[in-house]
Amino acid sequence: MSPEQQRIHSLLHKYGRQQCTPEELAELESWYASLGASSPLPFPDEAAELAVKEELWQQIGHARRPARSFRLPVWARVAAIALPLVAGAWLLLKKTPSPAPAAIATASAAQAITTPYGATRQATLPDGTEVWLNAGSSLTYGPGFGESQREVTLTGEAFFDVEKNAEKPFVIHTGKMNIRVLGTAFNVKAYPDDQTHEASLIRGAIEVSPLSRPEKKVVLKPNEKIVLPNLPLKTSPGMLPEESFKALQRDGYALAAVSVNPADQSVAETAWVSNRLAFMNERFEDIALRLERKFEMKIVFTDSLAPALRFTATFENENVRETLEALQYTAPFSFRIDQKTIYITR
Template identity: 30%
Template sequence: MHIEDKKKEVVALLEERERMDTLEQVSEAVNVIDLVDHVDVSGAFVKVNNRLPGDSKWRLYVGYLSKAAAILFLPVLLFALWQYYFSQGGISGDQISMQQITSPPGTRSQIILPDGSKVWLNAESTIRFPIPFSRKTRNVSLIGQAFFSVQKNPEVPFIVKADNVQVKVLGTRFDVNAYPDREKVGVVLARGKISLTAENQEHTSSKSVILHPGERAVVDRQQGDIQLSEGNIEKYIAWHNGRLVFDETPMKEVARQLELWYGVKVVIEDPEILNYHFSTTFENESLYQVLELLKLSSPIEIDYQPAHYDEGGKKTYSKSIVYIKKKTK
């Protein structure tokens, strides 16, 4: 098919979507969600990866391209659904359904919520919300990390629940980092104002603070204590713009960020390496490029083991593994 033919096909598709009414758009969105849920992304990637030449550089570059292509944009027409229900004069309990979206390892997703708010969902993170939102509150639950750009609506507060931490906003831009494997939850405010409430693990006491732009709150999951700090927040929120920022970041955290960013497993073979700190910014670099730059900036050696997919009885998937050890003389 020639380029001109492809252009005509795209134009025809866009014109067809413009003619759809709200119900037809909602139906299309449901079909898209169903297709996404049934795609075996890991298996497909590994099958392609296993057919590549044995050169690890090839595999790393293809891995990078697949992650770049997998920055999913999911404007699933939820806003249209919300408008439709409210135009019908309200909703009943049995008309509300819960939508759950998860970003796989090495993938960052952009989502449009029913009210038009935008969410950037980091790798290995899950967001859950009702379709549609209620008239009184816009409730969202989060496991992992997400950056929010919330549509302003003073009459309907936007509430993010992450474990024992609750963030309440009217309209703002902020980041919540609440991965289950971490002892603390981080909340960073880029614009606007938010109210943060944290409970202790026993739910016997709670504390609340107001955050202003440029502030970061760190919440202890066990005690519910909140520590506030002010400064450069760019390193905490740059990920949603495709940049990986390290600022005197210890190796343990660097390894964790690489695992999330590229969907690999990082093994530190020499404990002494954990004392190393890194300050640099990566933007659209492949895993191979990042590892090479880390090798140049510190006395370390890196081995890479590609992912593989066992199509036997259990059909197990194994992530790529990056081994990091101290460089020998």
């Protein structure tokens, strides 16, 4: 995906969450107005478009429908990208020429497995691989998966228990890295609005290639993770030693041990699979994103101090109010819940 395509992808994501600035709205409107039948779309393939379509549905209010797999015909491609621009979507559809029947057959074989905010989902892929999707995530794969190849594209977070097949390695594509697997269990976190993308290995072995350094092949060992920057970093994102943070800034990626709770030997990076929340010296701003996904709430910081607070905690069955009240014992802040929005101040 080119820098321009990544930019449009990011703006569409922010638009769906109603977080665009006036300048960003103007940029989106300019892009939309320039679309024509031959205009390049901001995605590398139909599978990526499927992921964004479902992601935007989740963000603009349709996310509460049950997670499902679906098939998207080619004639709906541009409409899928323009879904947040609801009022003008039919105009954009009119600009798109009718595709050839062969193209329809190819696109209709693409599959997407999604989860809305407030939910997780377990699924079995055609090759027998088990996947657990965290809230607000999408996994797509194209025709021939399990037969000629085993490649998927992930937006969000997922835990994989990959079926072994040495002749057909399992490959995961995210916005910041490609991961090659033979047979193993691991977690991948690749949300577009998170500061970092991560791959955490639980057992087996995986080979990670950062997109910023495709010639680099990093092989992880069990209980090890690789962290790549997704947004500009000024301070450590948490769960990362200072020396690893320096490596992240210097090399564009960092290796570190997964975070293990000494009380029960559970791994913080995969706690969500058991419906738990685990924070290890994480900034409140990053924790807020996870709370938004888990509880289908929007969190607004009303000052510049609260987002920088750091917390270490584990929660299992607490609701969002109980979670925030428990965090208040660690650092002073106040919050107010107004329907589906939480306002937090120091």
